Amino acid sequence: MAAIDTSQRVQLLRPTAVNSILAEVKQLQSQGRKLISLMRGEPDFRTPPHIVEAAERALRNGRTGYPDNRGEPALREAVAEKLLRDNGLGYDPGREILITTGATFGIHAAFTALLNPGDEVILPEPVYDAYHSPVLLAGGAVRAVAARIHKGRFTLDAAAIDAACTERTRVLLLNTPWNPTGTVFTASELAAIGEIVTRRNLVLVADEIYEAITYGAPHISPAALSPELRARTVVLNSFSKTYAMTGWRIGYCAAPAEVIQAMFLVLQQSSRGPATFVQDAGVAALRGPRDCVAAMREEYARRRRLVCERLTGLAGCRVLAPEGGFFAMADVTPQGQTSNEVRRRLLHEHGVVVIHGSAYGAAGENTLRISFAGGGETLAQGLERLRGAFEAIR
Numbered sequence: 001m002a003a004i005d006t007s008q009r010v011q012l013l014r015p016t017a018v019n020s021i022l023a024e025v026k027q028l029q030s031q032g033r034k035l036i037s038l039m040r041g042e043p044d045f046r047t048p049p050h051i052v053e054a055a056e057r058a059l060r061n062g063r064t065g066y067p068d069n070r071g072e073p074a075l076r077e078a079v080a081e082k083l084l085r086d087n088g089l090g091y092d093p094g095r096e097i098l099i100t101t102g103a104t105f106g107i108h109a110a111f112t113a114l115l116n117p118g119d120e121v122i123l124p125e126p127v128y129d130a131y132h133s134p135v136l137l138a139g140g141a142v143r144a145v146a147a148r149i150h151k152g153r154f155t156l157d158a159a160a161i162d163a164a165c166t167e168r169t170r171v172l173l174l175n176t177p178w179n180p181t182g183t184v185f186t187a188s189e190l191a192a193i194g195e196i197v198t199r200r201n202l203v204l205v206a207d208e209i210y211e212a213i214t215y216g217a218p219h220i221s222p223a224a225l226s227p228e229l230r231a232r233t234v235v236l237n238s239f240s241k242t243y244a245m246t247g248w249r250i251g252y253c254a255a256p257a258e259v260i261q262a263m264f265l266v267l268q269q270s271s272r273g274p275a276t277f278v279q280d281a282g283v284a285a286l287r288g289p290r291d292c293v294a295a296m297r298e299e300y301a302r303r304r305r306l307v308c309e310r311l312t313g314l315a316g317c318r319v320l321a322p323e324g325g326f327f328a329m330a331d332v333t334p335q336g337q338t339s340n341e342v343r344r345r346l347l348h349e350h351g352v353v354v355i356h357g358s359a360y361g362a363a364g365e366n367t368l369r370i371s372f373a374g375g376g377e378t379l380a381q382g383l384e385r386l387r388g389a390f391e392a393i394r
């Protein structure tokens with residue numbers, strides 16, 4: 001029988017690193033291997049009870065009809081309050097905020113709304129590997145700017161960004177705190193990047209979904225730097241990481257009204273937004289007690305310390321203490337193997353799952369991403385296996 005040809009467009013899409021490695025992991029598990037995973041960016045916390053209760057209440061109250069496609073008005077109001085309270089940003093909930101099915105949909109809607117065929121998006125590398133495909137799907141092209149490790153942290157050189165821009169460059173994407181590197185951009189770094197965005201008439205897409213998880217360096221919303229930058233920025237955020245709500249699929253965007261209107265049209269022809277009762281839970285998350293967020297941050301800080309402690313003093317593995325997020329990058333330069341080869345050895349010979357840095361772009365070569373989104377025995381044993389592996393390799 002003839003196979004059905006799928007579209008050329010869909011052939012541009014590629015699976016995320018997590019999904020590719022999961023296939024390898026499942027294969028080994030089916031052979032009876034006991035693996036420990038320090039791979040996924042999924043908090044192991046339960047969603048805080050007051051948020052769950054708000055969803056239950058909403059369900060019982062019949063909040064099961066179609067949502068307002070821009071987002072339920074109460075949630076857009078709550079998002080506007082949050083952006084003012086936490087980020088110093090004023091947005092009109094009527095025209096400048098859109099509720100999305102996770103940040104994932106915000107990324108897709110932003111690129112679809114902004115890019116014409118051939119428009120370029122500057123992506124710092126290494127970077128979260130689910131930006132490329134939506135750029136390509138929207139007809140855009142990626143221009144990577146390599147970050148480098150300087151004084152124990154990944155940094156971006158503003159001059160390199162400037163040099164990478166061409167007449168076709170339309171968007172610069174920043175993720176702060178930055179997955180996988182753990183860098184939290186400082187005010188002066190953001191100012192230098194913001195200057196390029198303004199001078200070159202670009203749009204800044206700012207993915208801030210790890211904003212609540214920082215370890216000293218404060219999160220700064222790039223749009224808060226100046227009215228000029230705010231007028232050129234699309235803020236992307238989500239409940240997934242801050243409130244341990246990955247499975248609820250809810251996020252939000254803020255941008256000037258014309259961009260939100262365009263993103264809204266994209267949303268209306270596809271997801272039509274998160275479920276109504278899920279949006280009610282979102283209101284409870286944003287307006288409810290903040291101590292649950294602080295408690296999760298403290299636990300991540302404890303895990304971060306553990307990762308750094310357990311992986312010090314190893315030849316061939318230097319851990320970079322993250323400033324934000326729940327991933328640590330390990331610099332494994334002296335191994336003399338590619339990061340994917342090191343990852344495969346760790347998986348096959350030592351039973352521990354991490355992600356090779358090159359999965360996040362060529363500039364991630366020679367590094368590994370270690371997740372501490374999960375803690376407890378899994379983290380402790382995973383770190384033991386990593387330690388043992390690096391001692392054995394030495």
Ligand SMILES: Cc1ncc(COP(=O)(O)O)c(C=O)c1O
Nearest residue numbers: 041102103104128179238240251
């Ligand atoms: C940088 C970044 N942006 C977006 C997402 C997707 O988030 P959501 O669950 O809100 O779709 C992730 C998930 O890991 C991420 O790391």
